[in-house]
Amino acid sequence: MGCERAPASEEKAEATEAVVEPGDEAEEEHDEDHAHDEVHLGAHMFEIGRRYSAVWYAGEAGNKAMVDYQIHEIEEVIEELREARPVEEGVDVVDYFERSVLPSLERIEEAVEAGDTATFEREYDAVITQCNACHTATKHAFIEIGRPAFNPYANVKMDAK
Numbered sequence: 673m674g675c676e677r678a679p680a681s682e683e684k685a686e687a688t689e690a691v692v693e694p695g696d697e698a699e700e701e702h703d704e705d706h707a708h709d710e711v712h713l714g715a716h717m718f719e720i721g722r723r724y725s726a727v728w729y730a731g732e733a734g735n736k737a738m739v740d741y742q743i744h745e746i747e748e749v750i751e752e753l754r755e756a757r758p759v760e761e762g763v764d765v766v767d768y769f770e771r772s773v774l775p776s777l778e779r780i781e782e783a784v785e786a787g788d789t790a791t792f793e794r795e796y797d798a799v800i801t802q803c804n805a806c807h808t809a810t811k812h813a814f815i816e817i818g819r820p821a822f823n824p825y826a827n828v829k830m831d832a833k
């Protein structure tokens with residue numbers, strides 16, 4: 673799996689490929705792998721996960737400005753991935769977000785805007801289902817998202833308006 677860290681063997685492979693003549697097919701392959709590694713999807717996902725936790729607390733508090741802000745930042749993470757366009761186990765990550773997660777996040781914004789907590793919670797859980805569906809599809813089913821256990825920001829008031 674391209675996304676996994678395999679430090680020792682990968683470093684060795686890179687060292688070998690470094691001496692390959694330009695134009696060699698092996699080097700092109702290496703470049704693709706390398707571009708993928710540079711994205712470091714796990715770090716981007718970590719940020720998405722943290723921000724999505726904040727969406728819960730801000731949404732429960734009806735803090736529309738904070739919900740909009742966090743969702744906007746999630747959209748920016750996806751924007752950053754657009755150029756590298758990571759594909760995991762045949763799943764185009766940016767495409768998946770654009771088709772399912774991002775439209776669902778807009779419904780979350782609308783629910784908070786309307787002050788509709790029940791809809792907010794339903795849409796929040798619907799996104800969690802989408803997160804986990806992709807984790808399963810990309811052989812990361814062990815990364816199971818749920819509602820957060822605590823506000824990930826120690827010093828930002830999620831209920832401030």
Ligand code: HEC
Binds near residue numbers: 713722773
């Ligand atoms: C299109 C597929 C896809 C979607 C949708 C997706 N993820 Fe992920 N996620 C992944 C993959 C693949 C990894 C493993 C990344 C790696 O191995 O570098 C991952 C890893 C993670 C991690 C672990 C990060 C770490 O290393 O600490 C978290 C947290 C996470 N995702 C949260 C989310 C949340 C929250 C959502 C929904 C808002 C979501 N993901 C939606 C594919 C996806």
